[in-house]
Amino acid sequence: MIVDGQTCSRNGITYVIRSARLEDASELSAVRLLIDGETENMDREPGESYIDADGFAQLIRTDAGSSRNLFLVAETERGIAGFSRVQGNELKRFTHKAEFGVGVLKAYWGYGIGRQLLERSLQWADNIGIMKMNLNVLESNIKAISLYMKFGFETEAVLKKDKRLSDGRYYNTIIMSRFRR
Template sequence: MIYSNVHRKRDVHYIIRTAEPEDAKDLSEVRWKIDGETENLDRVQGEAHLNEHRFRQLIIDDSEKACNLFLVAEADGKIAGFSRCEGSSLQRLAHQAEFGVGVLQEYWGLGIGKKLLKDSIVWAEAAGLKKLTLKVLQTNEKAIKLYEACGFEVEGILRNDKFLSDGKYYHTVVMGKVWQ
């Protein structure tokens, strides 16, 4: 299991730790809420919903795969956010994993997403991976700057990839971090 030190910002204490099956119910509720708080993610609230049972199975499956990592950020005894790295068992893709993250809006600005990302990078290097990838909405400039500061580079643009509530299409930026 991966555990980070306790972090503190603006009088909020939080820890980053690996997800456990007992987190499934809370994760289901947190993801549902996050999906309704921002358009930076792929889903609108309620789409592709993972219930407690499906989250529990995902956590168990990830814990059994050396190429996957599921982290949660816990603040004040409750889940404030999570991240997941999903690798592949395919030989030609086994050197990389895709990173995704979500943080409840009430915890934005505390560095939780940054800590989840940095812990994922440390895990990926220790696991022998050579690359992390991610996708980010072009308008999420703060996230893009964070990813660039952590060594990610733009690898491509998926044009008109997302259709948002304003009736317009937006590009998705594909980014990757490669190390030797």
């Protein structure tokens, strides 16, 4: 689905939250690769499950044509700073729920970009009747967990020793859900 853009400002920077466009595909591929290398909060290491520009173009086309999916970008004057994606389900027994994921370049942490992407996604989901929004978050990502809780997400399950990070230790993945009231 495509939504109108919204301009946001915080801590001296201005950005627009808008639907991804086909012309974003190449930059999205590069941004995702950078995000994967900046933190271990993501599932992938740099280059794993690489999506090239053609792959992103296909995702953008699919999401733009689906009433159950939403692909947003946060664009600054210097380019895309982050993105989020909501993927719904076409199976009738699961049309009430969707999965949410977000990534923001480290240079743009602290500007409310993740918060705005989440807020816009939840507004959209509420408007189309999504009753349950799911996401996965690494247990050590305290800032993200705190943000999600502020928006009504709660822990639904814990996947124990789900990820092994560079320190050689295993970490839990928390499955959080928000139920529309």
